[in-house]
């Protein structure tokens with residue numbers, strides 16, 4: 398491994414081509430939109446320069462966090478609490494109709510079974526991803542909640558997260574869509590972290606013909622409000638952009654700059670996910686091409702350059718590469734390597750137990766494969782918790798980020814450096 402650390406450090410000190418900048422201060426968060434648009438359009442040698450610059454900034458970020466040479470992932474199970482939703486995003490196959498699911502929601506016991514399977518496989522995260530407020534649209538959802546005495550989907554999410562904490566000790570990460578300030582406050586004591594993708598600031602996408610037409614929860618003004626509210630509530634929060642859903646390069650630039658401003662203002666954005674749209678056969682957008690990978694990679698690099706140091710940049714490993722292609726320039730390995738060059742420092746949640754229910758046709762890479770591709774790029778792969786180290790204890794950002802009710806569960810799983818406790822140390826204090 399010493400070799401690999403050396404590789405990362407060398408690249409940090411001297412990016413390819415001797416680009417004249419200091420990665421530690423190379424912050425584009427205040428850049429004008431045109432500058433960012435030009436970077437998003439980089440191809441060929443310009444793209445190579447952009448990747449070198451982003452890679453150097455990632456290395457400065459990791460050094461600043463005291464984990465030079467370490468790329469992380471979160472060993473998790475995915476709980477699709479309900480696949481009913483009041484929105485109609487054109488790229489989504491997760492949301493469905495009551496006739497196509499056995500029940501409107503998973504029962505708490507089913508949730509606990511999934512969490513226990515995860516615990517047995519060394520997972521530390523239970524990711525709750527679900528449709529937005531389905532009770533507003535579907536009688537089946539409304540009646541299911543009513544029959545069990547839950548006031549809303551969010552109320553039920555809270556009960557499930559509490560049960561997971563109490564019964565399994567795994568950490569819930571909540572991704573239930575739009576939340577009000579009162580809902581954020583109520584969920585804070587059952588989860589150390591939450592998330593909601595901004596997706597895009599584009600208002601055109603909400604108009605007829607756009608991917609977000611018919612999805613009131615994807616109104617950019619609403620989403621920006623939730624992200625600011627989460628900051629005020631001091632919740633370690635995950636957000637990000639979905640690339641290739643019909644947004645322009647300018648929209649993409651504005652979306653990333655909006656996230657950077659929120660990160661500066663509140664300090665709560667722990668990670669930014671840059672996710673590439675994957676065309677699905679039975680959605681309205683089935684005819685659209687997958688985002689061209691170079692274009693996506695440029696977006697990852699730009700995300701790294703506009704975010705303040707300390708913010709993790711994440712891209713999912715299972716959306717890289719063409720399925721079934723093991724050898725060519727479109728293999729998963731090749732595309733994952735490109736994501737590392739583009740400055741990611743995290744692969745997000747990866748599951749040995751559950752599929753990615755949002756992209757079910759895209760299997761998770763094996764952890765051995767992911768460790769290998771990460772090592773080939775000069776980094777060591779380590780598991781982390783849902784909440785990132787700088788929010789723990791009095792950490793880099795000061796205390797007060799973790800609710801006292803969840804702090805013991807986090808402490809039980811955290812190692813000295815705030816990442817997931819190494820297996821051989823479980824049980825030792």
Ligand SMILES: O=c1nc2n(C[C@H](O)[C@H](O)[C@H](O)CO)c3cc(O)ccc3cc-2c(=O)[nH]1
Nearest residue numbers: 471524570572592593635745746753755783
């Ligand atoms: O498996 C997935 N995990 C998704 N995750 C989970 C993520 O991979 C990790 O669970 C987080 O990094 C927390 O540790 C999200 C989390 C969010 O807060 C917001 C959006 C997503 C989106 C996905 C997704 O599409 N698929």
Ligand SMILES: C[C@H]1O[C@@H](n2cnc3c(N)ncnc32)[C@H](O)[C@@H]1O
Nearest residue numbers: 488489594639672673674675677755
């Ligand atoms: C959970 C997150 O998954 C993303 N999401 C939803 N559908 C798709 C798709 N077809 N391809 C890639 N990402 C998708 C959205 O960004 C959502 O917020």
Ligand code: MET
Nearest residue numbers: 491527528529572573574
């Ligand atoms: C399955 S999509 C993820 C959660 C929520 N419905 C959202 O779009 O934000």
Ligand code: SF4
Nearest residue numbers: 482484486489492528
């Ligand atoms: S992406 Fe989320 S909000 Fe949109 S339809 Fe799917 S589940 Fe609903």
